[in-house]
Amino acid sequence: MGLAMTGLGLVVFVVFHMLGNLQLFEGPHALNGYAAFLRDMPIVLWAVRIGLLSMAALHIGLALQLSMRNRRARPVEYTIHRYRQASIASRTMAISGMVLLLFVGFHLLHLTAGVIDPGFADRRDPAGYRDVYGKVVHAFQNPFMVVLYLAGQLGLGLHLSHAIASSVQTMGFEHAALNRLLKAFGPVIGLIVVLGNVAIVLAVFFGIVR
């Protein structure tokens, strides 16, 4: 239950994060203005950041605790075990989760803290805002970064495609007529988030946004 609730909280974040990022397509003014708007409210910004970090920590802690308990529930493994209908995503939650953790760590050091590739950390645009747009465009002209970010998005997509529908089930939402819709809900949201983010990376890489 805790795993589902912290997970859903993080899903809400990635959805809004993707929507905010899409302002890249509106040009430097929109994106840099949006970034400045967020930084203008330091209390809200830090409350959200601390909330997200503790939610992520709790999510990882609960996942570890559960999987250790689940491992104890079957001390002797089957010699042959065949899955009948479990999705690839549901079987690789631990792997996609770890990919995500590594990716989020890298992403925070890269575009948030500016520790990796610090060239753009303090550059300003003509309006006096921090040049987030320039930083993003610079980053994704580098094929190495593009590969890393696409791998991160693959992890995110896999994780979400099982996670959202699974959380809905764990929270006890069930309806005879709506079940198929609820099941489709997860992969669809996951796909939208991933496509939105990948669009940004590829648009920069292929020079559509410069």
Next chain:
Amino acid sequence: MKFTLNIWRQNGPHERGRFITYEAQDVSPGMSFLEMLDGVNQRLLGNGEEPVAFEQDCREGICGSCSLVINGIPHGPDQGITTCQLYMRRFSDGAFITIEPWRAKAFPILKDLVVDRSALDRIMQAGGYISVNTGGAVDGNVILIGKDQAETAMDAASCIGCGACVAACKNASAMLFVAAKVSHLATLPQGRPERARRVSAMLEAMDREGFGSCGNQYECEAVCPKNISTRFIANLNHEYLRAGIVESSLPSEPESPHAESS
């Protein structure tokens, strides 16, 4: 038909088990899987060897006794049936078949392919009942319910408690079993009064027995001989949340109605 069987043999709960290979000969395609094993055992007995222990009773798919993992799938390759309803024509001649017991901490192996499933009984004792006064049976149709309610309750009640859901689950979780029992009773008026207490007690009992948790992979549903839907697991979660809210606002309930009165 001829088959090569790779069967798990284990003398007792604390002994080390191992696979032993047997040949099954002169098998008719119309034989059930258990009849095929009967043939193997007959031959073993003839040779003065110990027959393979496996559980069985009704041999018509309603008792929930048979419990074999066949080539990695509980109750074998067909869906919606028990091991006893699986026929040898389903396998190709000369096939190599691996047979294992249910594997879970909560289901300790007693001998060979027989496991102790009394953990499920203890979950039932914790809350899988309704409390009614003894006396003459109540007339049918005294409490009228809708057709959809009756159908839903019946779908859940078709669980035969074989434990294939536990066997198939990556986490050896008994959620589908508990979900079926809780949903069955929570859907009917007779089960409503103890609804909140039941779901909490049964889930606590499940945890006590050492079953794992639900990862929503739905492998349980795919092997369930009664095709019980995992929507009952969502319903179980719903009941549990509801119980958390209801119980917190109720005065503490009396002890179990079945406790001895002093």
